[in-house]
Amino acid sequence: MRFASAISNHNDAQQAVEQLLAEVDERLTTGMADLAMFFSTAHFEDELEDVTQVLTEALPHAQVFGCTAEGTIGGDRELERVPSMSLLVGSLPDVLIRPFHMTQSQLASSESIFDWERLVGVSPESKPVFISFADPFQIDVQQYVEQVNKMYPMAPLVGGIASAAREPGQNRLITSGQIVREGIVGVSLTGQVVVDTVVSQGCRPIGASFVITKGDRNVIQELGGKPALRRLQETIVNLSDDDEELAKQALFVGRVIDERKDSFSHGDFLIHNIVGADRKNGAIGIAGLARVGATVQFHVRDRDSADQDLRNLLAPYIGADVRGAMLFGCNGRGSHMWDRAGHDIGVLRELLGDVPTAGFFCGGEFGPVGGSNFIHGFTASIALLREPENIKSQ
Numbered sequence: 573m574r575f576a577s578a579i580s581n582h583n584d585a586q587q588a589v590e591q592l593l594a595e596v597d598e599r600l601t602t603g604m605a606d607l608a609m610f611f612s613t614a615h616f617e618d619e620l621e622d623v624t625q626v627l628t629e630a631l632p633h634a635q636v637f638g639c640t641a642e643g644t645i646g647g648d649r650e651l652e653r654v655p656s657m658s659l660l661v662g663s664l665p666d667v668l669i670r671p672f673h674m675t676q677s678q679l680a681s682s683e684s685i686f687d688w689e690r691l692v693g694v695s696p697e698s699k700p701v702f703i704s705f706a707d708p709f710q711i712d713v714q715q716y717v718e719q720v721n722k723m724y725p726m727a728p729l730v731g732g733i734a735s736a737a738r739e740p741g742q743n744r745l746i747t748s749g750q751i752v753r754e755g756i757v758g759v760s761l762t763g764q765v766v767v768d769t770v771v772s773q774g775c776r777p778i779g780a781s782f783v784i785t786k787g788d789r790n791v792i793q794e795l796g797g798k799p800a801l802r803r804l805q806e807t808i809v810n811l812s813d814d815d816e817e818l819a820k821q822a823l824f825v826g827r828v829i830d831e832r833k834d835s836f837s838h839g840d841f842l843i844h845n846i847v848g849a850d851r852k853n854g855a856i857g858i859a860g861l862a863r864v865g866a867t868v869q870f871h872v873r874d875r876d877s878a879d880q881d882l883r884n885l886l887a888p889y890i891g892a893d894v895r896g897a898m899l900f901g902c903n904g905r906g907s908h909m910w911d912r913a914g915h916d917i918g919v920l921r922e923l924l925g926d927v928p929t930a931g932f933f934c935g936g937e938f939g940p941v942g943g944s945n946f947i948h949g950f951t952a953s954i955a956l957l958r959e960p961e962n963i964k965s966q
Contacts (some may be wrong), residue, residue, distance in 0.1 A: 573665070573765065573959050575896030576600040577928035579646030579658040585619035586626075592659040593630050597646075605631045605661040607669055607759070609703070609898065610638035611645075611932040612645060614736040615655035620744055621751055623657075628749035631661065635671050635912045637757055639705040640736035640744040642903050648921055650914045652933065660930035662896055662957070666764035669725035670694055675755040676711040678895050679719070688723045694760040696724050701767040703898065703955070704731040704758030704938060707738035711755050713936070713947060721944050728769050728950065729945040730955045732900040732934030733760065770885045770954040771939035773843045774878030774905075775824055775871035778815055779807035781836060782869070787862030790847070791855050792825070795868070799854025807870050818872045825858050828867040829942025837870070842941050843871060845949070873950065875910050882916065882952055886923045889956055894924055898955040899931035905950060906933060916952045924956075 578595035582588040593602060608631045612620060617640070627636050644651050646658030670693040674682075682688055685696065694700045702720060706713045713733060720729050734743040740754075747757035762768065782803055786794035794802040808819050826841030833840060844860035899916060907913045917929060938945060939953035 573663065573895050573957070574600050575660060575662040575928040575957070577646050577658070577660045577896070577930045578688060579644060579649050579651060579656065579930070581651050581654050582657045583655050585616045585623055588657050589623045589626050592657060596659060596661050600661055600663060602630050602661065603632065605634040606664045606667070607662045608634040608636040609660045609930055610636060610657070611930065612638070612657045613639050613642065613655055614640055614655065614742070615642060615743065624746055624749055624751060633660065635669050635759055635817070636746060636749040637671060637759060638746045639734040639757070639932070641934070642735040643933040645899050645901065645905065645932055646655060646916055646930040648914070648917060650901070650906055650917050658930045658932065659899065660896060663712055664765060668762045670760045670869050670957040671748045672759070673752060673755055673757050673964055674711070674716070679711060679716055682719070685723050688719070689966045692760055694762055696727070698762040700724060700727050700760040700762050701758055702727060702729040702758055704729060704756050705736070705745055706733050706756040707743040707745055707754050708733050708935060709737070709743070709754070713756070716756055717938065717945050717947055725785060727817070727941055728767060728940045729938045730769055730898060730900065730953055731938045732932070732953065733936040735903050735933055735935040739778070764960055766958040766960055768889065768956040768958065769940050770956065771941055771948065772878070772882040772885050772952040772954070773841070774950055775826065775843050775873045776877040776881065777826060777841070777871050778811060778819065781828070781867050784862055784864050784868060786867050787864050790860060790862055791857050792862040792868070793853065794854045800856040801849055801851065803855040804856065804870060815872060818874055822873045824871040825856070826869050826871045827860060829944065830937065831867060836867070840942070841869065842946060848937045876904070878909060879919070882919050883923065886920065890923050892958060894927050894958055896957045897927045897929040899929050900934050900937045900953045901931065902937055902948070902950045902952070903933040903935060905952065920954065
């Protein structure tokens with residue numbers, strides 16, 4: 573199993589794609605590629621069909637898929653607000669790669685696992701990994717994620733929402749070397765590959781954890797028998813001055829995914845935005861479900877906590893034989909969060925070395941937390957690809 577990646581900020585589409593192919597060919601002969609993941613900014617919208625044809629001709633045995641994006645990630649760079657393309661190619665000789673494209677009508681009518689097997693070409697028993705890119709305007713992306721969780725329990729889903737558009741029809745999705753303008757495209761991977769997922773939500777917990785004792789849909793009414801807003805006020809009063817100021821700017825609620833654990837730390841929470849508060853009844857609204865009995869804890873986010881969270885989650889893979897990586901970052905990260913571009917790819921390379929990597933800045937990131945897949949925001953969702961230990965390295 574071998575991978576190669578490249579990124580280009582050349583203004584000319586033809587020269588940009590030629591640069592990508594030349595760089596990956598130095599590390600992996602293009603004729604050996606089985607998988608090609610490609611991303612482009614909207615600057616090359618008019619030339620995208622020609623670019624896709626060049627890729628499919630240069631990579632004749634590869635499943636070529638991808639999407640357009642606000643910015644791209646590849647090699648050792650993250651490129652924002654400039655014309656750019658990125659590419660990850662891989663040779664996966666013992667892996668079955670099945671492409672798929674799903675529209676809203678197909679999603680709505682797929683009510684059984686047999687329907688899903690026909691659409692995506694893989695059964696739950698084969699333990700697939702899904703990589704997907706979605707256009708958010710003409711398909712219910714939340715329904716797609718929920719159905720993957722239902723039909724394929726414990727199957728990781730990584731990828732994200734295409735971010736090059738402001739209205740329907742502007743995004744471009746690429747599947748099997750063809751361009752489509754709606755739905756969800758992706759591939760399933762089965763066979764001799766290990767895909768480790770890292771979902772860095774960039775937050776750290778503050779105060780104590782509480783059990784939701786009264787709630788309705790997305791409204792937390794009581795935490796531990798007291799009005800939720802009172803619990804929040806008690807938490808803030810006991811913070812340091814710096815954390816109190818941070819809580820005023822970026823405050824979230826983290827819901828524990830696996831309640832069976834004795835204690836909770838990084839990676840145990842699904843982070844939700846706080847969308848409102850009612851001073852009269854002390855309730856707090858969140859961008860998620862307020863399920864009675866769930867354990868929650870307030871969180872804050874800043875550049876330091878986001879940096880440390882990513883480092884903590886990548887640390888277990890230091891020294892691992894990671895062959896390739898896919899990095900899907902929120903378009904609110906990058907230079908919007910840090911003083912410089914390239915933070916997430918920089919941390920990945922600092923800790924794991926020169927791992928061929930590509931991805932893009934998303935309008936929402938897919939990734940598993942606690943064994944279930946979710947749509948995230950302000951997240952770095954990373955897939956690390958390795959060979960099983962019983963397979964001899966190439």
